[in-house]
Amino acid sequence: MEKICGAVRLSPESSTTARLLLPLTRNLSRQHGVVSFNRLVGVRLPHRHLTSLTSLTTHCSPSPSPPVSASVATETSAKVIDGKAIAKQIRDEITEEVSKMKNAIGVTPGLAVILVGDRKDSATYVRNKKKACESVGINSFEVRLPEDCTEQEVLKFISDFNDDPSVHGILVQLPLPSHMNEQNILNAVSIEKDVDGFHPLNIGRLAMRGREPLFVPCTPKGCIELLHRYGINIKGKKAVVIGRSNIVGMPAALLLQREDATISIVHSRTKNPEEFIREADIIISAVGQPNMVRGNWIKPGAVIIDVGINPVEDTKSPRGYRLVGDVCYEEACKVASAITPVPGGVGPMTIAMLLSNTLISAKRIHNFQ
Amino acid sequence: MEKICGAVRLSPESSTTARLLLPLTRNLSRQHGVVSFNRLVGVRLPHRHLTSLTSLTTHCSPSPSPPVSASVATETSAKVIDGKAIAKQIRDEITEEVSKMKNAIGVTPGLAVILVGDRKDSATYVRNKKKACESVGINSFEVRLPEDCTEQEVLKFISDFNDDPSVHGILVQLPLPSHMNEQNILNAVSIEKDVDGFHPLNIGRLAMRGREPLFVPCTPKGCIELLHRYGINIKGKKAVVIGRSNIVGMPAALLLQREDATISIVHSRTKNPEEFIREADIIISAVGQPNMVRGNWIKPGAVIIDVGINPVEDTKSPRGYRLVGDVCYEEACKVASAITPVPGGVGPMTIAMLLSNTLISAKRIHNFQ
Structure with missing residues (x-):
C-alpha cells in the first residue's frame, strides 16, 4: 500500500465526524462506489483547450511519489475536505425528505x-x-x-x-x-425538468x-456545497477558477460571484496562470490536466477544490493506473488550509447534487415545502 | 474654455481619420447630441452597491482641475478612443445596409x-x-x-x-x-425581437x-466594438471589469472572455480593487462612481474603456454640472495607452449598437445576408 501524501489530519474544526487520520492511498479509489461515475467529469472536460498549460505539469510527476516519512507527514497542514462523507450526509438528508414527501402528499x-x-x-x-x-x-x-x-x-x-x-x-x-x-x-x-442545469x-x-x-449544474453546485459545509467564507474572497467549460468552470465562477467573491477565470489562453492562482484565497480547478497546479502556485492558507479526475499510468496498481487531480496534491496539501482529495472530493458530490436537483424539482412541481 | 486634460494627440496608428489634436474641454459635452442618452448608463448603474469604493475617490477632485500648461500636456500619452467618430462610422454603415435591404427585398x-x-x-x-x-x-x-x-x-x-x-x-x-x-x-x-439583449x-x-x-447587450457590445475598431488585441490579455451589473459589467466580462481574455470582475465587495486593476491590460469600468479609478491604479500602457457617465457639480458650467467617468481622466491619460473620454467615448456607441441590433434582427427574420 503506497502513500501519496502521507497521513493527513483533519483539524478539530472540521465539520465531518471525529478527528481522524486519513491515509490517502491509491487503494482509496477502490473503496469508492462512485469512482467510475466521477470520471464523467474528467471525460467531459475540454482537454484539447489546455495544450499551452500542459507543458507546465512536467515537473510534478504523474507517477506515484516515494513513500512519505513520518516527519514529512507532520508538514502537511491542509484540512481534507471529505466529499465522500459530505455526499453521504446529503444523501441521508435527501432520503429523509423523499420519505417525508411521500408520506405527506404521496409523491x-x-x-x-x-x-x-x-x-x-x-x-x-x-x-x-x-x-x-x-x-x-x-x-x-x-x-x-x-x-x-x-x-x-x-x-x-x-x-x-x-x-x-x-x-x-x-x-x-x-x-x-x-x-x-x-x-x-x-x-x-x-426547463422545469432540466436537472443537469x-x-x-x-x-x-x-x-x-x-x-x-x-x-444549478451539479458539479459546480457540489463545489460550493463543500465550501458551505466546511464553513469556508466566500464573501469578499479572491477566487480563481481554472477552466471555463460550460459544465464546471463557467458556472462555478458565476456561483462564486453570486456569493460575493471576486472571480478570475484562468484558461488555456491565459499566459501565466500561476500569477492569478498565487493570489487566490479559493481555487476551483476543472481542466482535466493531471498535477497541473503546483505547490508553489498556491498562496499559504488557500482553499482548493479540485474537480479534475485524471487517470495516470501506475504500473504498481492492479488496474495499471490511478486517479489524480488537476492540483499536485502532495505539494498543495503542505500549503493550503483545506483541499479536496482525488478521488473522494468533488466526485461523490456530483451525483448527490443530481439527487438534490431531482428532489428540488419534485418539490417545486408539487408545491411541497 | 477650461482644459481638463490638455491636448491629447491621437497616434498615427489610430484607426480614426487623421492625426489630430483633441483638446478635451468641458464644452465638448455641449457638442454631443446624445449626451442626455448617454446618461442612461449612469442612471441605471447600481450606485448603491459601491459604497465601499466611494471613499477611495476622495483625492481625485470632481471639480475642474486647473488649466494644464503646455509642458504638462506633452506628458499625456494615451490615444483617445473617439467613440463619437466610431459611432458615426457605424451609423453610416448601417444607413448603407438599411438602404441595400430596402432596395433588395423591400423591407x-x-x-x-x-x-x-x-x-x-x-x-x-x-x-x-x-x-x-x-x-x-x-x-x-x-x-x-x-x-x-x-x-x-x-x-x-x-x-x-x-x-x-x-x-x-x-x-x-x-x-x-x-x-x-x-x-x-x-x-x-x-426573444427574436429583444434588441436590448x-x-x-x-x-x-x-x-x-x-x-x-x-x-449582445448594447453598451458592452459598444465597448468591445471600440476595442476592435482601434485594433486593440484582446486575446490572451488580462482584463478587469469593474462592476457586475446585468446590463454592462457582467455581459462585458462574458464578451471579453469569449475573445480569450483572462477576466477578473471587481465589485463593491472586492476588498482592494486597485490590486486587480493594476494588473490589467484592459479595463472596462461601469460603476457610476466619479473618478474612482486613479492614475496610480493603472498599469502603464493599459487600455481603458470608461462606461461611467457621472454628473459632478461644476459652478463654472452654465448647467451647474459637468460629466466625468469612473476613471480619473486627467491622471489616467498620462499612464494608459488608450482611453475613452467622457463624454464622447462609450456613450455614443450604445445607441449605435441598438441600431445595429435592430438591423441584425431584421436581416435574420427576413433571412437577408
Whole structure:
C-alpha cells in the first residue's frame, strides 16, 4: 500500500465526524462506489483547450511519489475536505425528505435517464445514477436506445418524459452518437425538468443579479456545497477558477460571484496562470490536466477544490493506473488550509447534487415545502 | 474654455481619420447630441452597491482641475478612443445596409419603443432613439402610456409588436412605474425581437462556449466594438471589469472572455480593487462612481474603456454640472495607452449598437445576408 501524501489530519474544526487520520492511498479509489461515475467529469472536460498549460505539469510527476516519512507527514497542514462523507450526509438528508414527501402528499420524485449507444463508460454512469436514486428512494426510469437510432426517436422519449407527471428530472447521457445534434436534443428537455442545469436559460439566470436559476449544474453546485459545509467564507474572497467549460468552470465562477467573491477565470489562453492562482484565497480547478497546479502556485492558507479526475499510468496498481487531480496534491496539501482529495472530493458530490436537483424539482412541481 | 486634460494627440496608428489634436474641454459635452442618452448608463448603474469604493475617490477632485500648461500636456500619452467618430462610422454603415435591404427585398427594419409615465429623462432617451432611427432609415414606432396604466395594457402592446412583421426590435424604456413587475414585462418581449439583449436566454448563450446569443447587450457590445475598431488585441490579455451589473459589467466580462481574455470582475465587495486593476491590460469600468479609478491604479500602457457617465457639480458650467467617468481622466491619460473620454467615448456607441441590433434582427427574420 503506497502513500501519496502521507497521513493527513483533519483539524478539530472540521465539520465531518471525529478527528481522524486519513491515509490517502491509491487503494482509496477502490473503496469508492462512485469512482467510475466521477470520471464523467474528467471525460467531459475540454482537454484539447489546455495544450499551452500542459507543458507546465512536467515537473510534478504523474507517477506515484516515494513513500512519505513520518516527519514529512507532520508538514502537511491542509484540512481534507471529505466529499465522500459530505455526499453521504446529503444523501441521508435527501432520503429523509423523499420519505417525508411521500408520506405527506404521496409523491415520489422520479429521474429519467436516456442512454443512446453502447459506450461502456456511459453505461456505468447510468447504472451508478440508478443505484444512487434507489439508495435515497427516488424512482428512476431508464431508456436504452441503440447507437443507430434516430434523433426523432430520442426526441420522442424526451417529449414523453416532459409530459409524464411521475418524472421530475430528465437526463440525457452524453456523449450522444455523432449523427445526432446534441444541442437540439438537450434543448428539448423541459426547463422545469432540466436537472443537469445546462439549459442556456438556467445559465443566464445564474449569471444575472436578481434572477434565480431553476437548477444549478451539479458539479459546480457540489463545489460550493463543500465550501458551505466546511464553513469556508466566500464573501469578499479572491477566487480563481481554472477552466471555463460550460459544465464546471463557467458556472462555478458565476456561483462564486453570486456569493460575493471576486472571480478570475484562468484558461488555456491565459499566459501565466500561476500569477492569478498565487493570489487566490479559493481555487476551483476543472481542466482535466493531471498535477497541473503546483505547490508553489498556491498562496499559504488557500482553499482548493479540485474537480479534475485524471487517470495516470501506475504500473504498481492492479488496474495499471490511478486517479489524480488537476492540483499536485502532495505539494498543495503542505500549503493550503483545506483541499479536496482525488478521488473522494468533488466526485461523490456530483451525483448527490443530481439527487438534490431531482428532489428540488419534485418539490417545486408539487408545491411541497 | 477650461482644459481638463490638455491636448491629447491621437497616434498615427489610430484607426480614426487623421492625426489630430483633441483638446478635451468641458464644452465638448455641449457638442454631443446624445449626451442626455448617454446618461442612461449612469442612471441605471447600481450606485448603491459601491459604497465601499466611494471613499477611495476622495483625492481625485470632481471639480475642474486647473488649466494644464503646455509642458504638462506633452506628458499625456494615451490615444483617445473617439467613440463619437466610431459611432458615426457605424451609423453610416448601417444607413448603407438599411438602404441595400430596402432596395433588395423591400423591407425596412423597425424599432418599437414603449414609454410608460412622464419621466423627463426617459422621454429624452426615447426621443434620441427615435431621432437615431430616422437618421439611418430605420422605422421607429412609439407608444406612450400614462403612469397609471396597467401591466396588462403594456403586455398587450408588447404582444402586438411581437406579432407585427414590420417591427424587428422592441424596447421597453426603463424604469417602469413601481406598480409594474419589470421582469414580467421584459420576459414578454419575444426573444427574436429583444434588441436590448437582456433576456436570460441571451445572457446564457453569451456565457456558454459553442452557443451564440441572438443579441449582445448594447453598451458592452459598444465597448468591445471600440476595442476592435482601434485594433486593440484582446486575446490572451488580462482584463478587469469593474462592476457586475446585468446590463454592462457582467455581459462585458462574458464578451471579453469569449475573445480569450483572462477576466477578473471587481465589485463593491472586492476588498482592494486597485490590486486587480493594476494588473490589467484592459479595463472596462461601469460603476457610476466619479473618478474612482486613479492614475496610480493603472498599469502603464493599459487600455481603458470608461462606461461611467457621472454628473459632478461644476459652478463654472452654465448647467451647474459637468460629466466625468469612473476613471480619473486627467491622471489616467498620462499612464494608459488608450482611453475613452467622457463624454464622447462609450456613450455614443450604445445607441449605435441598438441600431445595429435592430438591423441584425431584421436581416435574420427576413433571412437577408
